[in-house]
Amino acid sequence: MRLVPGSIGPSPLTTKSNASFSKKRSDGSMRHAIDTNVLARLLVSDDEEQSLRLKPYFEAELFVPVSVVVECEWVLRSAFGLPRPVLNRLIRSIFDFPNIEFAEASSVLAALDLHEKGFDFADALHLALSKSCSVMLTFDKAFIRRAATSPDLPLVREP
Secondary structure (H helix, E strand, C coil): CCCCCCECECCHHHHCCHHHHCCECCCCCEEEECCHHHHHHHHHCCCHHHHHHHHHHCCCEEEECHHHHHHHHHHHHHCCCCCHHHHHHHHHHHCCCCCEEECCHHHHHHHHHHHHCCCCHHHHHHHHHCCCCCEEECCCHHHHHHHHCCCCCCEEECC
């Protein structure tokens, strides 16, 4: 089956204004989800103009989706060339801000722990998010070997 725009119903992005996606909290404050480029700016401050534009949001409630964390790790590693220890320290530092909430925070922290032990970050996060499963199936032999060294993790094996 081939999906065609509109074939599974109207897109909320085309039927509602963006303003309708802004959710007010019970106290009237706003909660803002942030994209990878915003998280990267918060972490490395490499663009002064963009960093200044973010200042008003430092006091706001910010939400970081899991997908943003995965992409941010990749950006910090590939575009900025940050080594694993620095990268992990930067991502962990965001947890110190009381106004920033991570989706699946305990899984992100568990993934950072595994990443420090040599796991690929995305694989580590997949595994941490699959903690309720007994087996993770993959064709990635390096992932299988690495997971075999951690008996407290779900079994990782080929199908």
